[in-house]
Amino acid sequence: MLGYIARRVAYGLAILVGVNLLTFALFFAVNTPDDMARLNIGGKRVTQEQIDTWKAERGYDKPLYLDRSRNGLEQVTHTILWERSISLFALDFGRSDARQAIDIGHEVRTRMAVSLQLAVPLFVLQVLVSVAFALLLASFRHSRIDFWGVVLCVLMLSISSLFYIIVGQFLFARVLKLVPMNGFAPGLDAVKFLALPVLLSLLSRLGGEARLYRAMLLEEMGKDYVRTARSKGLSEGQVLRRHVLRNALIPILTSAGGYLPYVFLGSLVFESFFGIPGLGAFVIEAISSQDFAIVRTMVFLGAVLYIASNALIDIAYTWVDPRVRLQ
Numbered sequence: 001m002l003g004y005i006a007r008r009v010a011y012g013l014a015i016l017v018g019v020n021l022l023t024f025a026l027f028f029a030v031n032t033p034d035d036m037a038r039l040n041i042g043g044k045r046v047t048q049e050q051i052d053t054w055k056a057e058r059g060y061d062k063p064l065y066l067d068r069s070r071n072g073l074e075q076v077t078h079t080i081l082w083e084r085s086i087s088l089f090a091l092d093f094g095r096s097d098a099r100q101a102i103d104i105g106h107e108v109r110t111r112m113a114v115s116l117q118l119a120v121p122l123f124v125l126q127v128l129v130s131v132a133f134a135l136l137l138a139s140f141r142h143s144r145i146d147f148w149g150v151v152l153c154v155l156m157l158s159i160s161s162l163f164y165i166i167v168g169q170f171l172f173a174r175v176l177k178l179v180p181m182n183g184f185a186p187g188l189d190a191v192k193f194l195a196l197p198v199l200l201s202l203l204s205r206l207g208g209e210a211r212l213y214r215a216m217l218l219e220e221m222g223k224d225y226v227r228t229a230r231s232k233g234l235s236e237g238q239v240l241r242r243h244v245l246r247n248a249l250i251p252i253l254t255s256a257g258g259y260l261p262y263v264f265l266g267s268l269v270f271e272s273f274f275g276i277p278g279l280g281a282f283v284i285e286a287i288s289s290q291d292f293a294i295v296r297t298m299v300f301l302g303a304v305l306y307i308a309s310n311a312l313i314d315i316a317y318t319w320v321d322p323r324v325r326l327q
Contacts, residue, residue, distance in 0.1 A: 004314075005311070005315075008311045008314070011307075012307040012308070012311070015303065015307060016089070016300070016303055016304065016307065019299070019300070019303045020085055020086075020088060020089075020300060020303075021085070023085075023296055023299050023300070024081060024084070024085040024296070027292050027295075027296060028064060028080070031292065033055050033060035033061075033080070034051055034055075036060065036097055036290075036292060037050070037051040037054040037055055037060070038051065039290050040054065040097050040098060040099065040290075040291075041054055057101070058095065058097060058101065058293075059080065059083050059084070059094075060080060062078055062079055062080050062083070063078075063079050063080070064079060064080050064081060065079055065081050066079060067079055084293070084296070085296070088296075088297065088300045091105065092105070093105045093108065093293075093297045094293060095293070096286075096291050096293050096294050097290075097291045097292055097293045097294075098289060098291050104293065104294055104297050107282060107294075108279065108282075108297070108301070111266070111277060111278050111279045111281075111282050112264060112266075112278070112279055114184065114266075114276060114277055114278040114279075115263075115264065115265065115266030115267075115271070115276075115278035115279045115280065116263065116264065117190055117194060118194050118197060118198065118266065118267070118270070118271070118276060118278060119262060119263040119264070119266060119267070120263060121194075121198055122198045122201050122202060123256075123259060123260075123263050125198070125202055126202055126205055126206075126209060126256075126259070127252075127256050129202065129206060129210075130205075130206060130209035130210045130213055131213055131245070131252065133149070133206065133210040133213075134209075134210045134211075134212075134213035134214040134216075134217055135217065135240055135245065136149070137149040137150065137210070137214045138214055138217040138218055138221065138240065138244070139236060139237070139240055141218060141221075149210075150211065150214070152207070153206075153207040153208070153210050153211040153214075154207065154211070155207065156203065156204075156206055156207025156208075157207035157208040157211065158207075159204070161200075161201070161204040161269055161270075162269070162273075164200045164201075164203055164204045165200055165269070165270070165273050165274075168196060168199070168200040169181050169182075169196070169273075172196055173196065179192055179193070179195055179196045180192060180193055180196075181274075182273070182274045182275035182276075183274075183275050184274075184275065184276050184277055193274070193276070194276070196274070197267075197270045197271075197274045197276065200270070201267065201270055209255070212255060213248075213252055213255075216248045216251045216252060217240075217244055217245070217248050219248075220243075220244045220247050220248045221239075221240075221244050223247075225243060225247075226239060226243055226244060229242075229243050246320075247321075249320045249321070250317055250320055250321055253313060253316055253317070253320060254313060257309055257310075257312070257313035257316070258309070260305070260309040260312070260313075261302060261305035261306050261309055264279070264301075264305055265279050265280065265283075265298070265301065265302060265305065266278035266279040266280030266281070266282075266283075267280045268280040268281075268283060268284055271284075272284050279298070282294065282298075283295070283298050286298070
């Protein structure tokens with residue numbers, strides 16, 4: 001196990017270095033520091049003096065890759081690559097390119113806490129409700145309940161999440177006035193602001209997740225060990241819970257684990273529409289204002305979370321199925 005974890009850490013670092021260098025090259029190949037200065041200063045007439053001042057304030061006045069005017073390690077450390085890209089590995093995100101030049105690290109910590117309040121209960125409910133619904137359909141397979149359940153799943157996954165948001169806000173917030181339409185408040189008051197986006201996000205994903213889990217369960221139900229369990233006199237409920245569900249947990253875990261990065265990074269669509277100040281809304285704001293420092297940071301964090309999630313899923317396989325060995 002320890003050897004496997006060490007290899008995964010080494011692979012992850014190599015992937016992060018590659019992603020980081022590629023992101024840096026793409027950003028600075030498309031937009032030079034002078035272009036970034038013009039975009040952020042705005043206006044039709046931007047003088048070179050204004051551009052130089054903006055670059056000096058944000059550290060973009062240094063060479064990109066190598067400063068030959070320096071000696072020793074300073075040739076590498078006194079560059080934009082080191083200060084704006086390599087520093088990300090130390091979780092030093094610097095400041096944004098916007099006029100306010102906000103501390104990106106502080107914003108990430110603050111907004112991630114908000115995103116977790118939305119995503120964690122959604123993640124738990126999504127897995128529990130989807131698995132329960134899939135078990136219901138599988139237990140009544142080839143019946144009307146199963147048929148109309150699958151029809152409902154197909155209908156739900158065919159509808160855009162924007163439709164759920166618009167209809168949900170109109171019905172529950174404007175007509176019934178059960179919850180606020182948008183906004184956020186700290187503490188326990190956050191519940192009334194997060195209840196609607198959690199419910200709507202759950203509904204928008206339920207069709208696809210339940211249909212996928214149903215297919216996984218039906219595949220397990222056709223195997224020999226299930227027929228053996230039934231021949232020994234176990235009830236259908238015992239067969240589903242003790243055998244079918246347990247052996248289907250690995251593909252279910254793989255599917256559910258793919259959503260883990262979004263637990264930390266937040267939902268772009270739902271946070272934007274409901275005015276929730278999480279990381280998802282932070283990314284949208286950065287893209288709309290062309291704040292490349294924030295976008296580079298979020299790309300790096302996304303890569304870290306995806307690598308960590310995949311490693312955790314692999315380790316979780318050994319807990320779900322003792323036959324799995326990480327070698």
